[in-house]
Amino acid sequence: MILRTNMAGRWLAAGAAALSLIACSQGDARPKTASSKAPPQPYARDPYPSTYRAYPGVPTVVRNVTIFDGEGGRIDNGQLLFADGKIVALGQSVDAPADAQVIDGAGKWVTPGVIDIHSHLGDYPTPSVQAHSDGNEATGPITADVWAEHSIWPQDPGFSRALANGGVTTLQVLPGSANLMGGRSVTLKNVYSRTMQGMKFPGAPYGLKMACGENPKRVYGSKGRQPSTRMGNVAVDRATWAKAQRYRTKWDKYEAEGGDAPDRDIAMDTLRGVLAGEILIQNHCYRADEMAIVEDMAKEFGYKVTAFHHAVEAYKIADILKANGTCAAVWADWYGFKMESYDGIGENLAILERAGACAMIHSDDENGIQRLNQEVAKVLASGRRAGIDIAPEVAWKWLSLGPATAMGIADKTGSLKPGKMADVVLWNGDPFTVYTRPEKVWIDGALLYDMNDPRRRPVSDFELGQPGSGDVK
Amino acid sequence: MKRAFLLLATMLTSPAAAQTVAITNVTIAVGDGSEPVENGTLVFQNGRIVGASGTIAVPAGAEVIDGRGKWVSPGFVAGFSDLGITDAAGVSESNDAGARTAPFNAALDVSVAINPAEVKIANERLGGVTRALVAAEASNSIFAGEGAVIDLGDDPQAVTRSRAFQFVELGEGGGRLAGGSRPAAYAALRDAFTQAQDYRRNPAAFGGREKESLVKRGDAEALLRVLDGTVPLVVHVERASDILTVLALPREYPKLKLVLTGASEGWMVAREIAAARVPVIAAALADLPAQFEQLGATESNVGRMRAAGVQVALASTGNNGGEHNLRQYAGNLVAISKVPGHTGLTWGQALASITSGPAAALGMDGEIGSLRAGRRADVVLWDGDPLEIGSAPVSVWIDGRAQPMRSRQKALRDRYLVPTEGALPKAYER
Numbered sequence: 001m002i003l004r005t006n007m008a009g010r011w012l013a014a015g016a017a018a019l020s021l022i023a024c025s026q027g028d029a030r031p032k033t034a035s036s037k038a039p040p041q042p043y044a045r046d047p048y049p050s051t052y053r054a055y056p057g058v059p060t061v062v063r064n065v066t067i068f069d070g071e072g073g074r075i076d077n078g079q080l081l082f083a084d085g086k087i088v089a090l091g092q093s094v095d096a097p098a099d100a101q102v103i104d105g106a107g108k109w110v111t112p113g114v115i116d117i118h119s120h121l122g123d124y125p126t127p128s129v130q131a132h133s134d135g136n137e138a139t140g141p142i143t144a145d146v147w148a149e150h151s152i153w154p155q156d157p158g159f160s161r162a163l164a165n166g167g168v169t170t171l172q173v174l175p176g177s178a179n180l181m182g183g184r185s186v187t188l189k190n191v192y193s194r195t196m197q198g199m200k201f202p203g204a205p206y207g208l209k210m211a212c213g214e215n216p217k218r219v220y221g222s223k224g225r226q227p228s229t230r231m232g233n234v235a236v237d238r239a240t241w242a243k244a245q246r247y248r249t250k251w252d253k254y255e256a257e258g259g260d261a262p263d264r265d266i267a268m269d270t271l272r273g274v275l276a277g278e279i280l281i282q283n284h285c286y287r288a289d290e291m292a293i294v295e296d297m298a299k300e301f302g303y304k305v306t307a308f309h310h311a312v313e314a315y316k317i318a319d320i321l322k323a324n325g326t327c328a329a330v331w332a333d334w335y336g337f338k339m340e341s342y343d344g345i346g347e348n349l350a351i352l353e354r355a356g357a358c359a360m361i362h363s364d365d366e367n368g369i370q371r372l373n374q375e376v377a378k379v380l381a382s383g384r385r386a387g388i389d390i391a392p393e394v395a396w397k398w399l400s401l402g403p404a405t406a407m408g409i410a411d412k413t414g415s416l417k418p419g420k421m422a423d424v425v426l427w428n429g430d431p432f433t434v435y436t437r438p439e440k441v442w443i444d445g446a447l448l449y450d451m452n453d454p455r456r457r458p459v460s461d462f463e464l465g466q467p468g469s470g471d472v473k
Numbered sequence: 474m475k476r477a478f479l480l481l482a483t484m485l486t487s488p489a490a491a492q493t494v495a496i497t498n499v500t501i502a503v504g505d506g507s508e509p510v511e512n513g514t515l516v517f518q519n520g521r522i523v524g525a526s527g528t529i530a531v532p533a534g535a536e537v538i539d540g541r542g543k544w545v546s547p548g549f550v551a552g553f554s555d556l557g558i559t560d561a562a563g564v565s566e567s568n569d570a571g572a573r574t575a576p577f578n579a580a581l582d583v584s585v586a587i588n589p590a591e592v593k594i595a596n597e598r599l600g601g602v603t604r605a606l607v608a609a610e611a612s613n614s615i616f617a618g619e620g621a622v623i624d625l626g627d628d629p630q631a632v633t634r635s636r637a638f639q640f641v642e643l644g645e646g647g648g649r650l651a652g653g654s655r656p657a658a659y660a661a662l663r664d665a666f667t668q669a670q671d672y673r674r675n676p677a678a679f680g681g682r683e684k685e686s687l688v689k690r691g692d693a694e695a696l697l698r699v700l701d702g703t704v705p706l707v708v709h710v711e712r713a714s715d716i717l718t719v720l721a722l723p724r725e726y727p728k729l730k731l732v733l734t735g736a737s738e739g740w741m742v743a744r745e746i747a748a749a750r751v752p753v754i755a756a757a758l759a760d761l762p763a764q765f766e767q768l769g770a771t772e773s774n775v776g777r778m779r780a781a782g783v784q785v786a787l788a789s790t791g792n793n794g795g796e797h798n799l800r801q802y803a804g805n806l807v808a809i810s811k812v813p814g815h816t817g818l819t820w821g822q823a824l825a826s827i828t829s830g831p832a833a834a835l836g837m838d839g840e841i842g843s844l845r846a847g848r849r850a851d852v853v854l855w856d857g858d859p860l861e862i863g864s865a866p867v868s869v870w871i872d873g874r875a876q877p878m879r880s881r882q883k884a885l886r887d888r889y890l891v892p893t894e895g896a897l898p899k900a901y902e903r
Contacts, residue, residue, distance in 0.1 A: 126761045127763060127764050127768075318892045319892050332794070333795065333797075334793040335596075335795065338562070338563030338564065343885055351886075351892065355892060374805075374862055378801075387890070434804030434805060434808060436808060437809065437812055451812050467713070472813075
């Protein structure tokens with residue numbers, strides 16, 4: 001089960017409304033109010049806009065290939081056509097234009113590009129030197145004012161590995177989990193650019209990274225300040241949401257009626273966006289009991305938890321997550337590395353799926369992001385042995401449509417649906433065996449990785465001219 | 474009295490089963506680098522492998538297991554691991570890997586801390602891991618201390634070999650531990666070796682008990698074992714230039730038995746490593762410039778070193794998912810063989826890199842890590858290709874003893890297959 005709300009649509013609608021208000025305040029089409037207050041001046045919702053542009057591609061048809069469409073469907077010996085950056089058609093056979101490039105996919109698989117909902121590429125880039133430690137603004141437990149996009153280093157070598165080895169076409173980069181509210185996430189197309197804006201996924205909503213559990217209480221408890229306990233975590237969260245509700249009321253009124261502008265608070269802008277449903281909560285949380293408390297906190301203050309991340313114990317409360325419409329983004333088998341991960345099991349994702357909860361794979365790791373398909377294969381195997389049989393084509397949802405939905409971009413990418421972005425991976429075999437690798441990766445229809453062509457192997461500025469520059473990685 | 478004690482100790486450390494087991498009609502992967510053979514028979518007896526081949530006779534009285542459609546392989550040898558010395562690495566109270574404020578370093582012997590009942594051991598055993606090279610973590614000195622080789626058996630005796638190796642950091646990490654630079658790390662190494670030799674010449678005159686002394690008597694004794702070559706020295710370095718510096722150490726200390734670990738840039742100096750006959754335990758899939766000392770990292774590292782004649786094995790270091798993922802790493806090195814420009818491993822080499830490879834690096838391949846005759850019967854029967862993600866062990870034997878196929882993870886799974894509570898709270902379901 002996946003979230004049906006079209007978050008991206010709501011964000012765009014809000015953005016469009018804001019733009020029209022700006023336009024109105026500059027022109028004079030707005031009817032005068034009786035009190036002749038100054039017209040409202042909404043703050044910019046998108047001050048660092050995407051400048052991403054799709055690279056050119058050629059109409060391409062892949063034939064004789066096994067297709068996982070990313071929505072749970074499978075076509076054996078099928079055909080996929082994409083052109084002008086979009087999926088055009090798929091089926092047993094498609095009508096391809098005469099000039100289309102034909103690729104024989106015999107023995108190969110084609111899938112939507114992999115989407116990682118939890119990455120730190122760019123904000124914890126390699127080399128992992130202190131100078132690159134840009135993911136946690138660990139100077140206070142509430143830093144909803146920081147935006148991960150302002151930390152992104154677009155030259156992170158990790159982007160190229162995620163592309164070439166992992167078939168990753170889209171990723172959400174989050175702040176770290178030192179803070180209760182760590183700041184805004186950013187969604188990127190996995191296409192190198194000179195600037196962060198050049199990688200930014202057009203029209204993707206922001207997320208707010210929250211964290212419960214051990215990390216915030218450890219980081220701030222060790223500094224002798226609140227929070228130092230789990231109850232302290234919740235207390236600080238609640239105080240902050242209460243403040244955000246007041247901020248929202250003031251700004252909603254002002255943006256509707258005008259008059260004197262309330263004081264601007266960059267952190268509160270973000271929380272107001274959450275309360276308005278425009279910014280999605282991406283909540284680091286391991287333990288089942290804590291997730292249940294966070295769900296109640298969300299109801300108390302009128303917001304929604306879009307996804308719990310890591311969610312090592314999500315399997316214990318699959319029913320509660322389902323009832324709340326909250327997704328779980330999890331590893332396949334990480335466990336035992338800290339107290340709150342002690343109860344991790346390899347069947348987590350399989351149990352969630354069987355319970356009908358929204359679930360997906362994630363990496364949180366610059367190495368794991370290169371093998372998310374293999375992580376899903378592990379879940380399929382351990383699920384099968386627990387009596388939970390999940391078809392591989394259904395499991396592909398965990399790699400693309402699931403994360404796209406929880407990131408609010410499912411109307412644009414995440415499956416091979418005609419009209420969506422042609423974010424496509426051709427695998428040189430069954431992607432759920434260990435012996436398979438991406439052969440070609442297209443993003444918006446542009447061929448950006450080709451295992452057979454060293455010129456289609458990106459080399460970031462950092463690696464250029466270094467040992468192994470341009471080598472297979 | 475002493476003899477009786479020794480006898481008891483021997484019994485405790487060798488809980489081998491007396492019965493004879495024959496697995497027939499099975500695909501046999503020996504783990505010595507050879508390719509798998511179909512329709513073979515594996516026989517083990519008294520805790521040791523008798524033989525594995527297509528022609529071996531099934532001894533009378535053997536327990537015969539039909540392995541049709543299945544594979545048999547040696548159990549995996551996971552190095553370097555914290556199995557048995559941490560319950561959860563991030564829980565400092567449960568973590569015996571590092572001793573940041575201890576006055577000792579090279580003398581720290583992890584074997585005294587091994588807890589065979591630690592829950593990760595059973596979890597990982599069910600993933601096909603039967604032995605681990607357990608290493609301490611260097612935390613107050615370049616020396617981490619003496620590591621142990623353990624088995625993952627369901628019995629109270631886990632240590633196969635204590636003092637199996639000494640571990641030292643000589644790259645970026647070593648520089649940091651020594652006070653801020655690589656030269657400081659090498660100065661510390663040479664000073665420690667010199668002091669150990671002083672201790673040997675005149676133990677009575679050796680201090681080593683002063684608070685500020687960097688080398689205590691126990692450290693000196695441990696380092697003498699390294700200098701004498703009775704304990705291998707595992708050196709963690711990544712950069713090509715660091716590797717060459719380490720390879721030159723035997724000119725000063727001729728009996729050193731070096732083992733390299735990390736070695737992300739090993740492929741750049743593979744001929745030199747091969748010529749020095751120094752084994753390498755490397756991370757299979759380290760392909761990022763995680764630090765400046767790893768700029769040349771590539772998944773082809775292991776394959777290129779192997780092709781140059783280096784004796785290679787895979788490391789499981791730094792893996793939050795557990796030691797069982799070693800086989801996934803090995804499988805990936807087979808996968809890259811199909812990617813132009815990459816050098817991977819054959820299937821047989823890949824299996825060897827997680828079985829006999831790590832054992833050989835410590836000179837223990839005569840004892841563990843393969844299904845060759847005479848080896849300890851650490852045997853895993855699989856429902857498919859052992860390197861394939863979808864396969865899983867059906868049965869596991871360690872020292873010839875059948876292991877229970879249960880773990881705390883399985884118990885949690887069974888309790889929560891249906892997450893909702895029933896007639897009683899979950900706490901009553903077991």
